[in-house]
Amino acid sequence: MTVRYEFDVVVGESQVLIKLSEDLVPVLRTNTAALAASIDYAQPKRGLLDRRRFDRTQRALLCRLFPSASDFAPLAQEFDVRWGQHLRTELFAAANRVLASIGDDGSVSYPLDAVDDWIRVLGQTRMLWVHRTITGDPMSEDVRVRSAGVYTWMQQRLISALRPELAEVVRA
Amino acid sequence: MSVYRVVVFNDDLNTMVLVTDVINRACGVPLPEAAAMMRRIHTEGCSTVGLLPTRDDAESMAARLLGFGLRVKVEANR
Numbered sequence: 001m002t003v004r005y006e007f008d009v010v011v012g013e014s015q016v017l018i019k020l021s022e023d024l025v026p027v028l029r030t031n032t033a034a035l036a037a038s039i040d041y042a043q044p045k046r047g048l049l050d051r052r053r054f055d056r057t058q059r060a061l062l063c064r065l066f067p068s069a070s071d072f073a074p075l076a077q078e079f080d081v082r083w084g085q086h087l088r089t090e091l092f093a094a095a096n097r098v099l100a101s102i103g104d105d106g107s108v109s110y111p112l113d114a115v116d117d118w119i120r121v122l123g124q125t126r127m128l129w130v131h132r133t134i135t136g137d138p139m140s141e142d143v144r145v146r147s148a149g150v151y152t153w154m155q156q157r158l159i160s161a162l163r164p165e166l167a168e169v170v171r172a
Numbered sequence: 173m174s175v176y177r178v179v180v181f182n183d184d185l186n187t188m189v190l191v192t193d194v195i196n197r198a199c200g201v202p203l204p205e206a207a208a209m210m211r212r213i214h215t216e217g218c219s220t221v222g223l224l225p226t227r228d229d230a231e232s233m234a235a236r237l238l239g240f241g242l243r244v245k246v247e248a249n250r
Contacts, residue, residue, distance in 0.1 A: 067243050069234050079246065083235040090239060116240075123190065123241040132183035132243060152187060159189050169207045170188045 007154045009161035016115045016162070020106035028102055031147075035125045036095035039065070039088050064127040065091070095121050115162065122155040176230035178222040181243040182213045191242065195221050198236040223249060 006021035020028065038061050066087050070076040094117035101108050110118060126136060129144035136148030160167060180195065188210055196206035199221050212219035221237070224230040230246045237244045 065241075066238050069231070069238065069244060069246050071245065075246070079231055079234070083231060083238075087235060087239055119190070120240055123186065126185060127241075130185065132185045135184040148185065152185070156187055156189060159187075159193055163193060165203070166189050166193055169203050170192055170210070172204075172207065 005150060005153075007157050009158050011112065011161055014112050016108075016110045016112050016118075016158075018108035018110065018118075018158070020102070020108065022106050025102060025104065025106050027150075029099060031125050031128065032095050032099045032102075032121060034128060035121065036092055036099065038128070039092050039095075061127060062088070064131060065124055067132075091120060091124060115158070118158055119155060122151050122158065126151045175249050176224050176227050177220045177247050177249045178224065178230050178233045178237070179218050179245045179247060180209070180213055180221050180237060181218045181245070183243050186241060188214065190240070194237060194240045194242060198240065199233055 004021070005024050006019065007024065008019040010017040010019075038058055066084065068076040069079040069083075097114070097117050098121045101110050126148040128147075130136065130148045134145060134148065136150070136152040137145050138149035138153050140146040140149060178199070180191070191213060192203070192207050192210045195201050195209050196203050199206075201209065201221060209219040209221055222230065222233045224233065227246070234244045234246050
């Protein structure tokens with residue numbers, strides 16, 4: 001298959017302009033909204049079975065998004081008490097800001113000093129589909145691996161535009 | 173004396189460029205050293221990216237790295 005997505009980035013003095021191909025707009029909106037919904041503790045729950053199913057899915061996703069910061073369970077739990085809510089709230093807010101920035105025509109204008117929102121959301125959205133042991137591949141036949149690969153590709157395009165010097169440093 | 177260290181682990185999902193960028197900016201490590209740490213993570217499976225005097229400082233750095241999707245641990249520096 002051929003991937004025809006476009007994700008062009010121009011970095012200005014205070015704004016980052018991103019131009020998405022039109023077919024990427026619904027993809028990004030749907031998946032960013034799914035990420036936000038998955039980490040939103042406040043969203044209304046329906047019946048008990050739905051809640052249980054959602055909670056289980058959510059717990060698994062949160063483990064993938066924010067893996068344990070210690071091998072020692074009590075310390076990992078203390079870390080989660082101190083930082084877990086902050087991490088979830090931060091990602092939730094970033095996902096909503098990213099979502100709000102995507103224009104219907106695929107144009108995005110985002111403050112340069114907040115563009116980490118995009119880097120985080122593009123990276124963390126992959127956790128909806130894959131674990132860290134899987135390398136994303138935009139050409140894969142497997143839709144989960146392909147989706148993760150497209151997101152890695154977009155994140156890489158963005159970082160490379162923001163910091164072109166990184167490519168040389170990494171190659172050295 | 174630094175008593176806590178922050179260790180970043182390798183994964184198959186995050187790119188070398190992202191890992192270098194995040195270590196550089198989130199940990200305040202100069203770019204060439206951040207790239208060297210990234211290479212160590214890639215070849216040896218992990219690298220210490222910060223040695224900090226308090227657990228709170230180490231956890232704060234770990235939280236910044238986790239926010240970018242890196243796999244990280246806080247360990248007592250014995």
